[in-house]
Amino acid sequence: MSSNTGFAQILDLEILARALRGDMAAFADIYRLYGRACYNLALRLLGNAATAEDIVQEVFLKLMSMLRSFRGEAPFGAWLKRLTVNASIDFLRRERRLDGVDAEAILAQQAAIEPGAEQAIDVQVLLRQLSPRARAVLVLHELEGYTHKEMASLFGQTESYSKSLLARSLQRLNALVDAAAPTSSADHV
Structure with a gap:
């Protein structure tokens, strides 16, 4: 097998x-x-x-x-x-x-009412706080190994668009992790 x-x-x-x-x-x-x-x-x-x-x-x-x-x-x-x-x-x-809808504002509102912030950091919860395109670019590049050239083709955009969106997504994700970290850093042995 x-x-x-x-x-x-x-x-x-x-x-x-x-x-x-x-x-x-x-x-x-x-x-x-x-x-x-x-x-x-x-x-x-x-x-x-x-x-x-x-x-x-x-x-x-x-x-x-x-x-x-x-x-x-x-x-x-x-x-x-x-x-x-x-x-x-x-x-x-x-x-x-x-x-026309402000996706970031809607996602921020969802994040504010979403339970689990006081528990261990949940990657899916964090990813849902990114806009759909930002999440897709981040997942495709970081988890699936797509190149910026491949993503540019998929999204009908330039490679620099993909790179810029990825950089902003990683920055936002890091900020979300930092915000969640103090509440999930209880010492367990």
Whole structure:
């Protein structure tokens, strides 16, 4: 048994061949292998469990129609990861109609009423306090290893936009950690 998890798991070629023939049990096997990894990535990018679930459903529905475009030039998990990132970024683009709303102010209000600040620092809570684009850039660069060039292409922006947004996001995240640290620094042995 392989110790690989998440997107690094190896998809059995027989399962892939069955899925290409339209075998729904093979699609279920693929979901069992990669569903959690897709959900976790979408959750980190979008900061909302229900939206992440919707993205996973969208990705696996797309997978059924797009599987023939998988060329095998990269591992299947990397290809599926790219589908998940693209679906998440597309969701953020669709939500641009909310541009007139001050997302930072809304997130600050949510953070003020969100429980758990007095407990250990919760990374998901901190990430949710960033704007959706800032969170996506930070997660893609710092956790998923995307380059600024790749992110510029994904977001339709320049590399300097990506670098600037990442720097501001890290600065804000550090400030949030500093603000939360005094209340979570109780000495435990």
